Amino acid sequence: MKExxxxxxxxxxEGLVKEYERGVRALNGIDLxxxxxxxxxxxxxxxxxxxxxxxxxxxxxxxxxxxGRIAGLDIRRDAGRVRERIGVxxxxxxxxxLQTGAELLLLQxxxxxxxxxxxxxxxxELLELVDLAGDAERPIRTYSGGMKRRLDLASALxxxxxIVFLDEPTTGLDPIARDTIWRYIERLxxxxxxxxxxxxxxxxxxxxxxxxxxxxxxxxIVAEGSPAELKAEIGTDVVTVQVAAPExxxxxxxxxxxxxxxxxxxxxxxxxxxxxxxxGAAVARIVRLLDDAAAPxxxxxxxxxxxxxxxxxxxxxxxxxxxAGEERAD
Amino acid sequence: MRxxxxxxxxxxxxxxxxxxxxxxxxxxxxxxxxxxxxxIGAINQIAPDAFGVTNYTGFQVPVAMTxxxxxxxxxxxxxxxxxxxxxxxxxxxxxxxxxVALLLSRLLADAVRSMVISAVILPxxxxxxxxxxxxxxxxxxxxxxxxxxxxxxxxxxxxISLRSGNxxxxxxxxxxxxxxxxxxPAFTPIDVFEPWMRAVAEVNPVTYLLGGMRSxxxxxWDAADLAYAVAAVAGLGAVTATLAMLALRFRAR
Ligand SMILES: Nc1ncnc2c1ncn2[C@@H]1O[C@H](COP(=O)(O)OP(=O)(O)OP(=O)(O)O)[C@@H](O)[C@H]1O
Ligand SMILES: [Mg+2]
Numbered sequence: 379m380k381e382x383x384x385x386x387x388x389x390x391x392e393g394l395v396k397e398y399e400r401g402v403r404a405l406n407g408i409d410l411x412x413x414x415x416x417x418x419x420x421x422x423x424x425x426x427x428x429x430x431x432x433x434x435x436x437x438x439x440x441x442x443x444x445x446g447r448i449a450g451l452d453i454r455r456d457a458g459r460v461r462e463r464i465g466v467x468x469x470x471x472x473x474x475x476l477q478t479g480a481e482l483l484l485l486q487x488x489x490x491x492x493x494x495x496x497x498x499x500x501x502x503e504l505l506e507l508v509d510l511a512g513d514a515e516r517p518i519r520t521y522s523g524g525m526k527r528r529l530d531l532a533s534a535l536x537x538x539x540x541i542v543f544l545d546e547p548t549t550g551l552d553p554i555a556r557d558t559i560w561r562y563i564e565r566l567x568x569x570x571x572x573x574x575x576x577x578x579x580x581x582x583x584x585x586x587x588x589x590x591x592x593x594x595x596x597x598x599i600v601a602e603g604s605p606a607e608l609k610a611e612i613g614t615d616v617v618t619v620q621v622a623a624p625e626x627x628x629x630x631x632x633x634x635x636x637x638x639x640x641x642x643x644x645x646x647x648x649x650x651x652x653x654x655x656x657x658g659a660a661v662a663r664i665v666r667l668l669d670d671a672a673a674p675x676x677x678x679x680x681x682x683x684x685x686x687x688x689x690x691x692x693x694x695x696x697x698x699x700x701x702a703g704e705e706r707a708d
Numbered sequence: 709m710r711x712x713x714x715x716x717x718x719x720x721x722x723x724x725x726x727x728x729x730x731x732x733x734x735x736x737x738x739x740x741x742x743x744x745x746x747x748i749g750a751i752n753q754i755a756p757d758a759f760g761v762t763n764y765t766g767f768q769v770p771v772a773m774t775x776x777x778x779x780x781x782x783x784x785x786x787x788x789x790x791x792x793x794x795x796x797x798x799x800x801x802x803x804x805x806x807x808v809a810l811l812l813s814r815l816l817a818d819a820v821r822s823m824v825i826s827a828v829i830l831p832x833x834x835x836x837x838x839x840x841x842x843x844x845x846x847x848x849x850x851x852x853x854x855x856x857x858x859x860x861x862x863x864x865x866x867x868i869s870l871r872s873g874n875x876x877x878x879x880x881x882x883x884x885x886x887x888x889x890x891x892x893p894a895f896t897p898i899d900v901f902e903p904w905m906r907a908v909a910e911v912n913p914v915t916y917l918l919g920g921m922r923s924x925x926x927x928x929w930d931a932a933d934l935a936y937a938v939a940a941v942a943g944l945g946a947v948t949a950t951l952a953m954l955a956l957r958f959r960a961r
Contacts, residue, residue: 436802437802438798438801438802458804459804461802461803461804462804464802466802468795468798468799470794470795471795472794472795472796472797472798472799473794473795473796473799474721474725474791474794474796475794476724476725476728476729477721477724477725481721481724485717485718485720485721486799486803488713488714488717489714489717489718489800489803489804489805490803490804490805491710491713491804517728533799
């Protein structure tokens with residue numbers, strides 16, 4: 379499912395630095411390379427520099443230092459030709475309230491130099507793809523947030539670009555809308571070999587879609603690899619002890635720390651996560667120790683490390699999502 | 709060629725939006741008509757004796773037209789700020805369309821809108837007693853002048869919007885017209901001005917624009933007056949277009 383094609387780098391960045399006015403250093407030397415046909419996930423919390431990286435790579439923003447190439451074209455010297463190659467959906471769906479969905483897409487196609495019959499065919503096709511055919515003639519002002527996202531995605535695809543940048547394509551969407559967007563991305567990647575560079579705050583999204591992930595923290599890439607590789611780097615299993623109350627969690631953690639081979643223990647409100655090399659064997663011993671100590675617990679599970687664990691290891695903190703109503707995707 | 713194509717489609721978008729927001733366009737028509745009515749109402753009786761203008765309605769119709777056009781042309785600045793805020797401007801910048809098409813399209817759309825609103829005001833002026841000494845050909849020249857002035861004036865609002873990206877600042881585009889209008893012979897001929905006011909009016913492009921339009925309406929063909937009007941609009945346009953271009957370059961780094 380996640381195999382990679384021949385290794386041609388189509389998105390490259392070298393030493394990207396961005397300093398905004400008043401000395402905000404948003405990027406502090408980003409190097410990355412994305413291969414043709416790859417889905418590259420750029421994971422980081424609010425303010426880590428995801429959008430800044432996208433705006434630089436898509437020619438909207440000039441870097442303070444460093445540079446990049448898209449399909450071999452320099453993002454500064456060849457900006458015009460870079461724009462012809464890429465499709466971009468920025469973080470804020472950039473739409474125009476007064477046009478209808480169809481009008482917006484038609485205009486977009488025209489601005490990419492597409493001819494009349496060609497652009498009309500493409501617009502019909504894309505409206506179908508993003509399930510907006512029935513709403514194409516309504517003013518965008520009347521669209522829901524999810525519809526706007528889908529239209530924005532369609533507009534990024536109007537000229538059938540082979541390289542697509544998506545800045546948090548599913549933030550603020552409900553689970554069904556998110557799943558829909560994920561399926562478009564997978565389909566385009568598998569059927570048309572479209573390369574995706576997508577930023578996200580959702581571990582689940584990165585885990586499901588991305589062939590390769592870079593974790594961005596305060597303007598620096600702190601970890602990079604396939605989700606499986608990154609998880610493997612943790613090097614342990616995770617035994618989670620579910621408890622009813624916070625003090626029980628602390629109690630369980632204390633007990634588990636006494637066990638040989640435990641690399642780390644983390645406590646949350648109603649669980650204690652025990653990082654230990656041979657999780658299978660550890661489960662039995664943990665249960666026995668908890669019983670001996672008369673420490674109450676409700677259940678115990680054994681799992682592989684998740685990207686959340688990877689994120690913690692790489693950045694020293696959990697991935698926090700500001701977005702209201704969204705649980706930590708894990 | 710590419711610029712022309714992109715400009716064409718962007719002009720269509722601008723005009724489409726204008727048609728869909730009559731509530732934005734209507735005040736640009738009604739406010740100047742209101743001023744036209746009350747100024748004529750207040751001054752018409754004394755105009756011939758006080759400063760030798762025998763048809764004061766004809767004297768005021770160009771004022772109403774320029775005022776309406778300035779209002780119409782200031783809308784583009786506001787639309788651009790909204791596009792910037794909504795992120796639509798970024799979407800346009802992300803296309804390979806030549807940057808200059810983004811500006812040119814707004815200038816041209818404003819020219820069209822300016823001619824349309826002028827074509828509404830002029831017949832109203834004629835209906836309430838304004839002459840039109842140069843006839844149909846003169847009307848066409850009047851509309852063309854207004855189209856050019858609209859494009860020239862819209863450069864101010866766009867320069868401000870592109871540079872600031874700030875909706876409050878964009879409103880300045882409308883407000884700036886009042887000093888320009890009041891420091892011109894809008895209500896009385898320049899001959900009756902105090903010397904300082906006359907000195908200011910003489911360097912104000914609106915003075916020459918009104919002069920050219922009044923000659924078409926009240927007197928007949930006067931090459932010199934027309935040439936001054938065209939030169940004033942062209943000069944204003946050159947300055948505002950340059951400012952708008954610089955602001956666009958600032959925005960689209
Ligand atoms: N135009 C700007 N001027 C000044 N500082 C900025 C500007 N844009 C972003 N920043 C700062 O740069 C840093 C990185 O911002 P960026 O938008 O790239 O983060 P992000 O990872 O996309 O965050 P989010 O998840 O909230 O979208 C932040 O500290 C932000 O405050
Ligand atoms: Mg962002």
